[in-house]
Amino acid sequence: MKQIIDFIPLIVFFILYKMYDIYVATGALIVASALQIVVLYLLYKKVEKMQLITFVMVAVFGSMTLILHDxxxxxxxxxxxxxxxxxxxxxxxxxxxxxxxxxxxxxxxxxxxxxxxxxxxxxxxxxxxxxxxxxxxxxxxxxxxxxxxxxxxxxxxxxxxxxxxxxxxxxxxxxxxxxxxxxxxx
Known part of the structure; x- marks a missing residue:
């Protein structure tokens, strides 16, 4: 189950990129990654450090992508x-x-x-x-x-x-x- 949850943000990113563009996909990636952290915590009562680091990087670099439109x-x-x-x-x-x-x-x-x-x-x-x-x-x-x-x-x-x-x-x-x-x- 955990392995499936790990891939959801990537799948969301890919689908929305193909349907819209990199900016919609990036915004969705940020949201999906945040939801992933919440779901993992609710299911397992812990979140791996690397998942938190990856989420922070997605949030930071994704936000820069959206704000600077780059x-x-x-x-x-x-x-x-x-x-x-x-x-x-x-x-x-x-x-x-x-x-x-x-x-x-x-x-x-x-x-x-x-x-x-x-x-x-x-x-x-x-x-x-x-x-x-x-x-x-x-x-x-x-x-x-x-x-x-x-x-x-x-x-x-x-x-x-x-x-x-x-x-x-x-x-x-x-x-x-x-x-x-x-x-x-x-």
Whole structure:
């Protein structure tokens, strides 16, 4: 259910962009994102920090888009979100509190070296997405950018998540006793 709720603002944005324009879609994105936060809180009694950060960025960059009537602001939001994700993962890992390990480590036991590789792979992925968004947003048409934002980045994230799962599967212990005691990976 939560995953479906996560996509509602994006779907609203896409549909209203196709029906009207970037400004109507951006206004609707702000409203849908705010409603998303409310619904998630009502259903789960908590909202993830990243969802709050994303909402604030949608509200700020979306409002700038509407007030200044300049679609470049909403385009920059995507790049900034991906850059923030990359930086947050890198910083959390460098200070010894890997965000990915803290999110998944309760359910999955993996050697530290695997958590490190996964973290840096996601840092790279988010960095590439940020750079690609800049290119698509400012070198191709707005229609291409909207399709890239809605379908391209979503598909890339889904594929990278699957690849991460395949990589993790290689290192999952068959039982708790088979995990190497020294936490080293071949």
């Amino acid at each position: 679609a470049d602001f909403i385009k920059w939001k995507v790049t900034i979100v991906y850059a923030v994700l990359a930086a947050a993962l890198a910083i959390s890992h460098l200070i010894g509190k890997s965000a990915i390990k803290s999110m998944l480590g309760k359910e999955i036991e993996l050697p530290d070296a695997v958590w490190t590789r996964i973290t840096w792979a996601w840092v790279g992925f988010f960095s590439i997405c940020a750079a690609l968004n800049i290119y698509v947003a400012f070198h191709l048409s707005q229609d291409v950018w909207v399709n890239f934002k809605v379908f391209g980045l979503l598909a890339a994230t889904f594929l990278f998540t699957l690849l991460t799962g395949v990589y993790i599967y290689r290192y999952l212990p068959k039982d708790k006793k088979s995990l190497p005691k020294d936490n080293k990976v071949d």
